[in-house]
Amino acid sequence: VPVTEVQTVVVEKEVEVVREVVSAVPRNKTVVVGTRFGGGVALRMWSPYALGGTHQKGVIFFHEPLFYADSLNGNSYPWLAEDFSYNAAATELTYNLRDDVLWSDGEEFNAEDVAYTFNTLAELGSEVRGGGVFQTFIKEAEIVDDLTVKVHFNFPAPRFHAEVVIYKGDSGTYIVPEHVWNDKNWAEYDAYNDGAGPVTTGPWRLSYSDNFRRVLDRVKNCEDYWGCATGFVPFQEVERYVLYNIDDDTQFAQAMITNQIDETHDLRVDTVETILRENPNTTTYTGRDPEGEYGMVSWWPISLHLNNLQPHLDNADVRKAINKYIDRDRLNAQAYLNKGRINDWPWPQYAGLKHVNEAMEPLRQEYGVGQYDKDGADALMTEAGYSKNSDGFWADANGEIVKCNIISSAHFTDLGPVVAALLEQHGIESSWAQPPDVWARNGKGGDYECTLVGHNGSQSGDIYRSLLMFTTDSGANRWSYSNAEFDSVVASMAEEPDVDKVLDLTEQALRIWLEDQPDVPLVEFFNRVTRNEYYWENWPGDAPGYEPYMNGIHPHTGFPYILSKLEGTGRE
Incomplete structure (x- = not known):
């Protein structure tokens, strides 16, 4: 991705503003991350529990x-x-x-x-x-x-x-x-405390906050933080932590190439490759190897969410056909340059869920989960009463065509257009768009046909939490899927401590789910962030010379742990 002179100037101006804020602490004692604030963040909101609050954007510290x-x-x-x-x-x-x-x-x-x-x-x-x-x-x-x-x-x-x-x-x-x-209204309390920030057990204090940047300072002395004072953890080297808003991949690239930031937000594969090529001090979770995937598997596997309330998409045969029309190998090649990873299930392929994958393998084989099958999909559409019109789109007896127009966020500028193109090639009207109100529209009962979103479900033990998202009353049920039998099986899982019985219930629930196909799993979501080793080393990683001690990036709950492990290089 070429960086133009105009874009370079924009980034440098933003960085100069941040420097004015953080001038009291040397750059080599400061970790700076670029993040996507998504239109800004209320400067007073420092509560993870208030309605409209968040644990991200520095709050978790x-x-x-x-x-x-x-x-x-x-x-x-x-x-x-x-x-x-x-x-x-x-x-x-x-x-x-x-x-x-x-x-x-x-x-x-x-x-x-x-x-x-x-x-x-x-x-x-x-x-x-x-x-x-x-x-x-x-x-x-x-x-x-x-x-x-x-x-x-x-x-x-x-x-x-x-x-x-x-x-x-x-x-x-x-x-x-x-x-x-104890005397606060949790739904409204912002924990800003007139600029002092939240009362905390941690070593961080609020130094500065506005709608587009946040600055946190570590306490000055070891004895001021219980973890260091008791010998539980060493006094961490990072003295200041800065988050500031960056809008697009090109600005991220320029800021990283010029050593202005130490971690980016999620980036496209081609942008990551530009950064690695232009700055030898940068790396990713899987290192700099061009054969690697340039990132870590997130807990957020991506699927094509189908709104089960929409015309035609309320038909299980249509949903199953759409699933079969997706050639996931082609998707990986075109969207991720073969650096993605296919995932046919709506949960991440984590070590703690390996036994679930093994137990569900017979079900995968029985249903052909994730297999591209144009002929099978065509047969489903025909049996459901659809036929191709003169434009090559599937239409019902009244001439109404099947639509799966996709809305989502900037996370999927690589994936979205490819999915839409694959559907169009198979007779499903589709397009790709990033409306500014996407997160208001693509929730449960929302105004959308299809969307690309991840699943905040299970990560270890069993897949109860992933299945729970698809139950009728779940607030996470973006699909508006409803099946009373499925709900009953998942409810039984909630109270079952026996591992073998939980696996039996899992198989029952997934069989119902596969018959209904409310969702179309596609790929793992990779947190493809680049990290800068010019000022800081000992980032977690799964490459020679690194330790995979934490799978996370700066918006996640584990990032304070990562910051506590970083070691300064001493460079000026």
Whole structure:
């Protein structure tokens, strides 16, 4: 991707503005990331629970977890908690907390804060972000003593810790200080605190914030952060963390090539190759090898979401035909230059789910999951009463054609046009667009025909959370799919602690799902970010000389852990 002089000037002007903000800390003590704010971010919003809030955009740095996790490789790192355990029936979950942890205002962190967080989420439910699952599962979080919390469930919840509590990807439970939040309206409280930022157990403080950049500073001394003061972790080298908005791949490339930023957001393959070619200090999760995939497999596998309420797309045979019309090998070649990875299932191919894939292999073979089959698709369309019109599009007896016009975001400028072209070639009217209101339109019951989106589902253990998204009442059900039998099977999975029985229920649910085909899985989503080693080393990676200690990028919950591991190069 060539970088024009005009675009270079735009990027340099943005970087100069950031330099004015961060001038008090040397560049070689600062980590700068370029991120896609998506039209800006409210400068006062620093709460992960308020409606309209987020854990991204720096907010996660103020909420240390009970546990960090890296589901891609199966790593788990106890943090505010030392360990956890279930009772035999999986109706109770106990956390033993770490001693000598302090909040930034000097108050002790203890079981009261954890119990308060859990119980308040259960009480508020859907009134706040992430509260619904707590209201469903939790009867009470009991304070056993200052450092012990016992969570009592309404019914067996064997996957609550792994799926709800730990930090992985964009998921986790954010512990808040009871003495600060107990008189706040969680749905509205922004935690900005007149510019001081959230009260936190972490080493980061809010330094500056506006609609397009955020600056966080590490505490000055080891004794000011419990983790360092107690010897739990070394005092991290990064002194300042800056996020600033970058709008497109070309600007990302120029900022990385000139060492102005240390990590990009997700980029196209061709942009990554430009950066690696122009700056020898840059790398990716899989290194610089041109034979590699230039990224890490995300927890967000991508599919063509079909709106099951739309005309024609409400017909299971039409949905199954669309699935068969997609030649995924061609998709990978044209969209990703063969650097993508096909995924025929709506869950990521992570180490912790390998046993599920193996158990479901007979089902894959029986249904020909993911196979390109034009003749089979044509037969389904014909049997459903459709025929090709004079323009080559499938139409019903009234002449109404089947449409799958795709809307989505800038994440899919590579994938979207290719999917649309493949559908058009097989007689399904399709197009690709990036409307500014896409995230308002492509949700449950939304105004769209088709969309490209990932699945925030299971990452380890079993695929209950992935299947739950397709249940009738799920807020994550973008497809508006509804099947009472499927709902019943998935509900049975929620309370089943026996692994073998869960696999049996998984097979039952997937058989129903494959008969209905509400969704068209396509590929893994790769977090193709580039990282700069001019100022900072010890980034996680799956290449010779690197350790894959964390699968995550700066918007994700694991990034504070990554920042704590970075080592300065000493370059000026």
